Amino acid sequence: MPASPAHARFLDLAQHVDRCLQPGEDHTLWLQGEESDFVRFNRGRVRQPGTVRQDELTVRLIQGQRHASVDLTLSGEPVEDRDRVEAAVLRLRARLGELPEDPHLLWATEGASFTRIADGAPPDGREIADLVLQEAARDGGVDLVGILVSGGMHTGFASSRGQRCWDQRHSWLLDWSLVHQGDKAVKSTVGGTDWQPELLRARMDQARATLPVLARPARRLQPGAYRAWLSPAALAEVMDLLSWGAFSHRSQEARNTPLLRLLTGEASLDPRLTLVEDVGQGLAPPFTADGFTRPAQVPLIDAGLLVGSLVSPRSSKEYGRPQNGAAADESPTSLSMAPGSLPDADVLRALGTGLYISNLWYLNYSDRAAGRMTGMTRFATTWVEDGEVVAPTEVMRFDETIFHLLGEGLVAIGAEATLLPGTSTYERRATTSARLPGVLVEGMRFTL
């Protein structure tokens, strides 16, 4: 029973592709769609407002161990879309004859069906944008820059074996900065599934309250090692970089992981560190493009030890490990780090004198095999003395290993883990998220 018009169109297409198959053929379908409002702001005013409606369907045709796929934009008009997928099947069938068997092909031939539809209606971006403009203009106005994203998203999987999966949700997310001057700004995100104007007002008030600190003369730090608090948002940047290969089973087998020294026992992480791919608590669909159900949790690091990896179906076949719901890129979608014991209220006192890093930016590896990374401080990063915020800082470049940040240099882990929804909108709105505490680090090295 279709749960929405989009769901009905997807089921109709799946049935149509079923009918297009010849004996010995299978198919899988993977749909990613959205109807999103994007409102871009600059200087408290609107820069570019718009709406994007898009559905992209991946059609895969399988004959034994041969397979080929094509990604198609759907029009939303049923007859036209049936014609498109039918033409795609014909094209793929011709292509299969030119392709060799794939020894690493693995897909869910006995996968479970699933349906999840969010309650209520998608939030209206126009209404939210009006409130953002009101808040930006309040009390003489603030220099607000950023983007509002809102609307519905859906993900579907279907196969010729009768499996049907559908996940339909909606959300709004304001990702914005209040700028004092130049690069001195307070960065925030706020959002949810249902529109809550009071939540936006409260977050705006919090951000405004931080602005006076940024008006103080900025402190220019000399290169050296500093005690530092990395907020959850700052730690998320570190995790984003690590996600680029650290937990991938393929990267670990190829000795290309930045956790190579942990893998070989040459380096260690703090025993208080626990990392989990936590789909059960994340925002991503609980099924994959290959039709597998994603486990609620995949342990990656437990008590500082590497205990697992993200295994895609291809890696499963290649390396003889069970797949565990990872996509082809084997990056986490819902990384979760266990909180520690340092309450938010005690962070400044515990930091004492050092850097309060609200955000990091543009991280990359200085020496990937050694787990050494570099990046910049950004936004409201402040200098703290004796537990008091003294001044904003000029941006600084750090160059440090993960084995220091989350190993020998780790002083404390924050007691509160924050849910950080993915803000990426490359191609489409992200369904990724992270749930992270902050960390207090001794002797974090800054170079420029």
Next chain:
Amino acid sequence: MNLRARFAQAAPAVDSCTLRLVDERSELLAVRNDVVEPTQERIDLGAMITVLHQGGMGYAATSDLSVSGLRAAADRAADWARRTAASGVFDHRLAPRATGRGEHRAPVQRPWEGVSLADKLDLLRAEVADMAGPDRADDRVVERTASLLRVRHHSELYSTDGGELVQELDLLAPDAQVIVHAGGVTQRRGTGSRGLSRQGGLEVLDQVGFRGLGTRLHDEAIQLLSAPDCPSGPMDLLLAPDQMMLQIHESIGHPLELDRILGDERNYAGTSFVTLDMFGRYQYGSELLDVTFDPGVPGELAAYAFDDEGAPARREWLIKGGLLLRPLGGGTSQARAGLPGVSNARACSWNRPPIDRMANLNVEPGPHSLEQLVAMVERGVFMETNASWSIDDSRNKFQFGCEWARLIVDGQLGPVVRNPNYRGISATFWRSLAGVGDRSTMQVMGTPYCGKGEPNQVIRVGHASPACLFRGVDVFGGHS
């Protein structure tokens, strides 16, 4: 009914309405460790309707190209324009309109379709096999990959102001990489973020020397395994074009983007250390530095005849004799800033609005051969192929790493060193430019992966450059 006629029926009664269609067909072929990876084809088809009305602006993107689909999108765009006319950051009555007419088809010598799928896969298999070493059984090799990304891009733009533009661009993005591991050391050698990408057909493979690459990459990767770490300290730095590409991109291209300077990107990609008052006055680099925006270089990845606001594209000097002349800003940004710019309002596809992008951004050649540049160095390093990149949100403090480097001692190229990195500050780095290579050192590079914008967009850029020599740069190697 053709698209133009459907647009004419769908366009609402507003000051200006534009339809921009993108029909892009792409195909990715890859071989990894002798196994053909799943082939990926993509057919991306849709349109964006942009409305300018009473000073406001709005857009709506749709993949429903029927009259009713276009009308629904146009109505939504018009609604956005009306709602935000009084709250916009800019009065769009001052924005340029797309009035031009024309067609542009980039030349292709050897069409992608002219070679069978089996032959293209065999080409990749051969390179991947060569990465395994002379006897094809080097157990230090842990991963070998080669791939071809092919794109055919077709776009049409129609406006109620009379604009009618059609463009067709073909491009090929070859890539190859080998990873080796021994004695606790891992090294990689490759082509760096699809840096060999160019417009054209399969002739690109010969232009960039793709055939035979596997053997060279294997040989160099193995050399890196036993090479010492790059030394640390201030020294001269000679950069090959495949690192100059990144250097130009991050510390000239992004800082000169006018929308960054106007503040649009401060929440995401960042601001710029360049300010509006610097143009025509600021000494960006040494007098040896000449930089052009040039969408007309044949085969360079971001060559085109019109940008996505419909402005005709032409070559412009951005920096001449080191002096900063002109920002990278399209028509809308130029109107906002009151500065001349370039035709670089570009969108990554039909579902994202145009913003200022750098397109083809090139360093012009100088007088020196590579041998002469090396001879100018008493103690330094020659680095090739970008491996790591990081720069602050004002595009000033940077740190870049490369895959491959050789020491230069007393004017001679010396031994290979691994994990080469360097750091600096854009505002001073280009003033240390002490030598610019001639045309024999020049290479046309490009990458499909430049990210920017809210909502996010990844777009293709081209960077042609000679080898360049910089004095007194902070260089260092890898260690924990």
